[in-house]
Structure formats: structure tokens, C-alpha cells
Amino acid sequence: MFNIDEELKKLPDKPGVYLMKDEKGQIIYVGKAVSLKKRVRQYFQSSRNKTPKVNAMVKNIDEFEYIITDTEVEALILESNLIKKHKPKYNILLRDDKQYPYIKVTTNEKYPRVIKVRKVKKDGAKYFGPYTSNGAVNDTLDIIRNLYPIRTCKLNLEKDIGKVRPCLNYHIGRCLAPCQGNVDERVYMEMINEIIMFLNGREEKLLDIIEEKMKRASKDLDFESAARYRDQVNSLKHILEKQKIVSTTMTDQDVIAMARGINEVCVQIFFIRSGKVTGREHFMITDTDEQARIEVLSSFIKQFYLGSAYVPKEILIEEEIEDINTITEWLSQKRGSNVYIKVPKRGEKSKLINMVRSNAIQTLDKYSDKIKKKMKRSKEAVQELSQLLSLENIPKRIEAFDISNLQGVESVGSMVVFEDGEPKKSDYRRFKIKTITGANDYGSMEEIIFRRFNRGLKEKELIKESKLGIESFSIFPDLIMMDGGKGQVNVAKRVVDTLGIDIPICGLVKDDNHRTRGIIYENKEISLKKNSKSFNFITRVQDEAHRFAINYHRSLRDKKMFKSILDDIKGIGDKRKKSLLKHFGSVDNIKSAKLEELSNVDGMNKKAALSVYNFFRE
Numbered sequence: 001m002f003n004i005d006e007e008l009k010k011l012p013d014k015p016g017v018y019l020m021k022d023e024k025g026q027i028i029y030v031g032k033a034v035s036l037k038k039r040v041r042q043y044f045q046s047s048r049n050k051t052p053k054v055n056a057m058v059k060n061i062d063e064f065e066y067i068i069t070d071t072e073v074e075a076l077i078l079e080s081n082l083i084k085k086h087k088p089k090y091n092i093l094l095r096d097d098k099q100y101p102y103i104k105v106t107t108n109e110k111y112p113r114v115i116k117v118r119k120v121k122k123d124g125a126k127y128f129g130p131y132t133s134n135g136a137v138n139d140t141l142d143i144i145r146n147l148y149p150i151r152t153c154k155l156n157l158e159k160d161i162g163k164v165r166p167c168l169n170y171h172i173g174r175c176l177a178p179c180q181g182n183v184d185e186r187v188y189m190e191m192i193n194e195i196i197m198f199l200n201g202r203e204e205k206l207l208d209i210i211e212e213k214m215k216r217a218s219k220d221l222d223f224e225s226a227a228r229y230r231d232q233v234n235s236l237k238h239i240l241e242k243q244k245i246v247s248t249t250m251t252d253q254d255v256i257a258m259a260r261g262i263n264e265v266c267v268q269i270f271f272i273r274s275g276k277v278t279g280r281e282h283f284m285i286t287d288t289d290e291q292a293r294i295e296v297l298s299s300f301i302k303q304f305y306l307g308s309a310y311v312p313k314e315i316l317i318e319e320e321i322e323d324i325n326t327i328t329e330w331l332s333q334k335r336g337s338n339v340y341i342k343v344p345k346r347g348e349k350s351k352l353i354n355m356v357r358s359n360a361i362q363t364l365d366k367y368s369d370k371i372k373k374k375m376k377r378s379k380e381a382v383q384e385l386s387q388l389l390s391l392e393n394i395p396k397r398i399e400a401f402d403i404s405n406l407q408g409v410e411s412v413g414s415m416v417v418f419e420d421g422e423p424k425k426s427d428y429r430r431f432k433i434k435t436i437t438g439a440n441d442y443g444s445m446e447e448i449i450f451r452r453f454n455r456g457l458k459e460k461e462l463i464k465e466s467k468l469g470i471e472s473f474s475i476f477p478d479l480i481m482m483d484g485g486k487g488q489v490n491v492a493k494r495v496v497d498t499l500g501i502d503i504p505i506c507g508l509v510k511d512d513n514h515r516t517r518g519i520i521y522e523n524k525e526i527s528l529k530k531n532s533k534s535f536n537f538i539t540r541v542q543d544e545a546h547r548f549a550i551n552y553h554r555s556l557r558d559k560k561m562f563k564s565i566l567d568d569i570k571g572i573g574d575k576r577k578k579s580l581l582k583h584f585g586s587v588d589n590i591k592s593a594k595l596e597e598l599s600n601v602d603g604m605n606k607k608a609a610l611s612v613y614n615f616f617r618e
Contacts, residue, residue: 002063008044011037016068017078020090023062029090032079036066048512053290057090073330076323080306092291092299094283101137102129102310105196110157111178111185112192114144120310128199129271129310131279144198147232148191149176200274207233249348250275252312257357258297259364260543262377262536263289266367267300268360270352271312280356282363289539298322301341311335316342316349318357347585378421381537388534389521391504395478396420399452400541401492402483403444404549411436413448414549417477418541427472430552442491445482449495457499481538482507483545486520508542516542571611579603580612591616 016036020029020043033039043058050058069075083091106112108124116137120127131137145152152175153167162181169175176183197206214229253272258265265288270280283304288296298321305311311331320343321327331339344350386394398418403411413431417424431451436443452473459474480496480503482488489507496503509518509525516538519526528535566577566587583601584590590598590612598609 004044004061004063007064008041011040011066012068013037014068015070015072015075016066017075017082018064018066019082019086020057020061020064020088022060025062027082027086027088028060029057029088030079030082030086032072032075034072034075036068040064040066051290051513052515053090072323072326073333076302076326076330077306080302084303084306092285092288092296094285094300094303100129100279100308101131101134102127103131103137103140103199104128105192105199107192110161111151111183111188113151113153114141114195115152116141126196127310128273129278131271140199144195145174147198148195149174150188150191150195151175151178153179155179207237249314251314253314253316253352254312255316255352255356256297256301257318257353257360258293258300259357259360260288260293261364262540263287264364265296266360266364267297268356268363269304270356270359272352273312280359282360284367294319294321298324298327301327305331305334311339313337314340314342316344316353318353319343345586349585375420375422377533378537381533382421384532384534385537388519388526388528389479389504389506391479393478395504397475397477398479398481398541399477400481400483400545401445401448401452402542402545402549403441403448404546404552411439411444412549412552413444414545414552415448415452416541416545416548417472421537423544427475428548429472430548441484442487445484445488446491446495449492450499453496453499453501457501476501477503479503480505481541483542485509486523489520508538569612569615571608576601576603576608 013035014037015032015034017030017032018036018040019027020031022028031039043054043061067078069078083093087093100118102117102120104115104117105126105128106115107126112125116134117127129137131140144150149169152169155164157178161179164179166177166180167175170177176188178185178188194206194209197209210229210232214226214233217223217226217229252274255270255272256267258267263286265285267283267285268280269282271278283300285296285300297317297319301315301317301321311334313335315331321341324341328339328341331341342349344353382398383394396419400416400418402414402416404414411433413433415429415431417427429452431448433444433447435447453476456473456476463474480492482492482505485507489505492505496505504521507520508516509520511517516528516535518528519538528538566572566580572580579602580590580598581587584593593613595609595613598604598612599606601609604612
């Protein structure tokens with residue numbers, strides 16, 4: 001008989017992986033821990049701060065086992081492998097077993113070939129990819145074989161050279177037949193090097209080389225070769241017209257972003273090689289409503305790269321994830337050189353994240369019948385909400401408000417707008433708290449509600465006087481939703497009453513785990529069924545208001561941090577600060593810049609560059 005209390009006492013204070021099992025002995029959850037003793041015990045302590053999903057899992061735990069590892073990285077790898085193998089009920093699962101195709105240049109053999117493969121091996125060959133479709137690989141191979149008459153056969157030319165007859169490809173001009181032993185190896189390897197240059201994304205450099213060959217052949221009156229080079233030039237130019245540079249770093253990158261729906265997430269990944277998008281893929285992850293974004297993103301990265309044959313030098317993600325240092329160490333080991341996981345906030349890399357996020361949103365919108373019908377469901381949810389509140393009319397426009405602060409510092413407010421049950425982001429607004437100091441949520445909420453509707457009244461007056469067109473603040477909501485209970489509702493009601501506005505106001509009643517359990521309206525609490533459309537809708541609105549407020553708070557906090565750091569550097573004024581940030585994109589990049597790089601920034605002289613360089617190294 002497995003005694004959980006007794007087994008908890010035996011847990012070691014070491015890193016490892018734990019497996020939770022139900023009464024049938026099935027693995028229902030796999031997790032990793034820096035300390036098995038501390039982590040596993042947490043599950044069986046007070047349930048107050050646990051999500052309903054975790055509480056449900058704990059109730060089903062009949063026994064557990066654990067595996068000790070030497071390091072946290074080993075625990076991470078083992079955890080990912082066990083999740084992939086057992087697919088536990090309560091883990092976030094990436095339901096995808098795709099093996100992406102790669103292009104392999106067999107530089108480990110005499111007279112190399114260029115072929116399609118599914119696995120990357122440490123065999124001395126060169127690999128390019130991954131490509132997200134067979135079509136993309138086949139098209140690339142066709143281009144290469146039309147440009148260069150290289151062999152496609154599997155002959156071992158170390159042994160078979162001169163022993164076989166040339167194949168059809170030789171007779172139609174598609175192969176030089178190195179199998180006959182009459183091909184200059186130096187000439188053949190020159191073609192292979194040009195192919196590698198092409199696969200590395202250096203088409204412009206390759207174009208210059210071939211154009212020079214064409215001119216030389218024409219000058220030597222070798223018109224047959226000149227014509228062949230001309231055709232290659234035209235093919236390359238056609239390819240370049242279709243390609244788009246999205247990154248000037250020319251570093252191999254994977255860019256990952258996600259979009260959240262109702263109980264499902266779409267994670268989109270773009271593969272960028274040498275500055276160009278070589279492919280993209282999306283993954284749908286379900287049962288995610290109770291999981292934080294960083295938890296979903298962290299689980300995705302671990303499971304995706306566990307099965308990926310190639311890890312790029314740089315991975316761009318939307319926000320800091322759990323175990324980022326451990327994951328970085330693991331991926332660096334897998335790659336064989338340093339891997340960098342970055343969370344860009346501005347500049348070119350931030351734009352890449354935005355591009356991928358937009359694609360994730362589009363994919364999510366198109367994904368399934370459930371998503372396609374979300375507009376209908378949203379309207380039905382608003383109708384259900386209207387019935388619960390006994391409103392005279394179904395609210396077309398709903399405005400939700402939230403406050404965010406960190407220990408009272410940089411308090412901000414957010415207003416998100418939903419029309420017909422769907423977000424209208426063009427009408428979202430942010431408020432920096434001006435009149436309240438400290439962590440005073442009621443006072444902060446009173447300020448933003450007053451500012452929003454006072455401005456709206458002024459805009460309405462200007463519209464009447466034909467001095468202003470229709471503005472978003474002049475459009476009042478049919479329902480105000482507060483991210484708080486009776487206190488927040490009363491604050492908002494006091495403001496709108498003072499301004500002479502009549503708008504229904506409801507608030508969100510939360511349980512001990514800070515999750516919504518009902519609505520407060522006209523001093524009455526209305527319970528919500530957790531599987532109801534109205535509950536899902538309210539949760540969605542609440543998450544959006546919270547996200548919008550948090551993002552604004554972070555941006556203000558980061559700006560303040562950047563400003564304070566750069567302000568402390570002697571000889572660096574506003575113009576030079578702007579030039580430095582524009583040139584390097586972030587303070588971190590300024591910190592790591594070489595003295596020569598700092599000197600090359602517009603407006604910087606040697607003295608100023610030295611001041612910056614020394615400041616970050618003192």
C-alpha cells in the first residue's frame with residue numbers, strides 16, 4: 001500500500017523528475033524540480049493558491065515516483081521525453097510528431113550530392129533547414145539541379161568510380177558523370193561551394209560570381225558556357241525577386257509567438273535562415289484556459305526542440321518564460337554552440353515578433369469550426385449576460401477597466417472595448433495615473449473612470465457644435481465592467497452619477513484563488529456556471545483588460561529604467577541617448593558594444609564613446 005505522507009518524507013533534496021499516477025497506475029502528470037523534496041510536497045499542502053486544474057489532479061493522485069538526475073538540465077530533458085512518451089492528462093501537450101525535411105549536402109563523401117533527408121546526423125555533411133513542406137524542399141532541389149549538373153546517384157565513388165556506365169542524367173546534360181572518373185574534382189567542388197552559398201542565402205554574392213564567369217566566357221569566345229551562365233543568372237534573379245529579407249542580422253533565427261482563444265492556443269513559429277523566411281508552422285494546443293501564457297510558451301519550446309533536429313543560434317519569443325536559463329543551457333548543448341533566447345522589446349526583432357503574432361492570430365481565427373463560429377457564440381454570450389443582469393437591451397458595446405501597479409509604483413489603468421462580444425482594439429485606451437500616489441486601486445480607478453467619461457462629455461459637446469467629428473470617447477458603452485467587486489462598482493457608479501450619466505455597471509466577484517466566480521450588479525451577487533457562455537466571455541474580457549494594463553505598466557517601467565541608466569553617464573545628453581538607442585536597439589546591446597562600435601554612432605566622439613564604455617565596465 002502506497003502511503004503518500006510517508007513517501008513525502010523520503011523525498012531527496014535533489015534535482016529530478018516526478019511522475020504522478022492515478023489508482024490505475026496511469027501517469028497523469030510529469031514534472032521536473034530543482035528540489036524534488038520541496039516541489040512534490042507543495043502539491044499536497046493547502047489548496048488555496050492552486051488552480052482548479054491542479055486541485056483536480058491532486059485528488060486523482062494515488063501514488064507517485066521520482067527519478068533523480070545530476071543536473072536541472074538533465075531533469076528538463078527527461079521531463080520532456082516522458083511527457084512525449086506518456087502524454088499525461090494534466091500536462092500541456094504539443095500534439096505534433098512532424099519530422100521536418102532538410103537539405104543535405106554530402107560533403108563527407110567524394111563528389112557530394114544534394115539530397116532531401118528527415119534526420120540530421122553528426123556525419124560531417126552540411127544540413128540546411130528545416131523546411132515546413134516537402135514542396136519547398138523539392139522546389140529548391142529542382143532549382144539547384146537545373147543550375148548545376150551534379151550527381152544524384154548513391155554510388156560509392158571511392159570504390160565504384162570507372163566501374164559503371166553513366167546514367168541517363170549524363171546523356172541529357174543533367175550530370176557530369178563523375179562515376180567515369182573524368183571530372184576535375186576541383187571544378188565539381190566549385191559547384192558544390194556555390195550551391196552551399198545559395199542554400200546559405202547568399203544569392204546576391206553567387207549572382208556576382210556567375211555574372212563574372214559569364215563575362216569571362218564571352219570574352220574568351222566560349223559562347224556555349226556564356227549562354228549556360230546567362231541562364232543561371234536569369235534563374236537566380238527570378239528567385240531573388242520572390243524572396244524577402246525580413247532580418248538584417250543574417251543570423252539563423254526561430255521566431256515564436258502565440259494567440260489565445262477559448263481554451264486553446266495557436267503557437268506560430270517562423271524559421272528565418274540568413275535573414276529570409278524559409279518556412280513557418282503553427283501548432284494548436286488545447287485545454288489551456290487555466291495555464292499562464294509563459295507556462296504554455298515554456299512547454300511548447302521544450303517539446304518542440306526535443307523533437308527538432310536543428311536548433312538555430314537565436315530564438316525570439318514574446319516574453320520571459322519559465323526555466324529560461326535551463327532551457328538555454330540545454331539548447332546550447334543540443335546545438336553544440338551558444339544559443340540565445342531573446343525577448344525583444346523594440347527594433348527589428350520586435351517587429352518580427354509582431355509579424356509572427358499577427359500570423360498566429362490569423363491562423364487561430366481560421367483554424368476550426370469552433371473558431372469560425374466564435375462571433376455567433378460571442379453574441380450569444382452577451383445575450384446570456386444581458387438576461388442574467390435583466391438589462392432592457394442587449395449591450396452592443398462593453399467597456400472593461402483594470403488597474404496595474406507594482407508595489408504602488410507606476411500605477412496605470414486600462415480600458416478595453418468589446419463590441420458584439422468581440423474586442424475592438426482600435427478603441428482600447430491606456431491611462432497613466434496622475435493624481436494618486438501609492439497602491440490605491442480605488443482612487444486610481446476613480447481617476448480613470450472620471451477622465452474617460454469627462455472627456456467623452458466634452459467630445460459630445462464639441463460634436464454638437466460641429467467642432468469635432470465622432471471620436472471613440474464620445475461613444476459611451478451600454479455596459480461598464482469593473483475588474484473588481486462591490487467596492488470598484490461603487491467607485492465607478494459614484495463617478496458616473498456625478499457626471500449625470502446613466503450606464504449599467506457590473507463588477508467581477510472572485511474566489512480565494514483570484515478567479516471570477518460571479519457578477520455583482522445592483523448590490524446583488526449573481527452566480528455564474530463555469531461552463532456557461534457568459535462565464536467564458538467575462539473571463540475573456542477580464543484577461544484582455546489585465547493583459548493590456550500589464551503591458552502598459554511594463555513599458556513605462558522599462559522606459560523609466562532605461563532613462564535612469566543612461567542619465568547617469570557623463571557627457572551623454574538626450575541627443576546622444578537617442579542615437580545610441582536607435583543604433584543598438586536596447587541598453588543591453590549598448591552595454592556589450594565595443595569601443596569602436598560606440599565611436600561609430602552618430603553624434604558620438606571618442607571621449608563620449610569611452611565614457612559609455614567605461615560606465616558599463618566599472
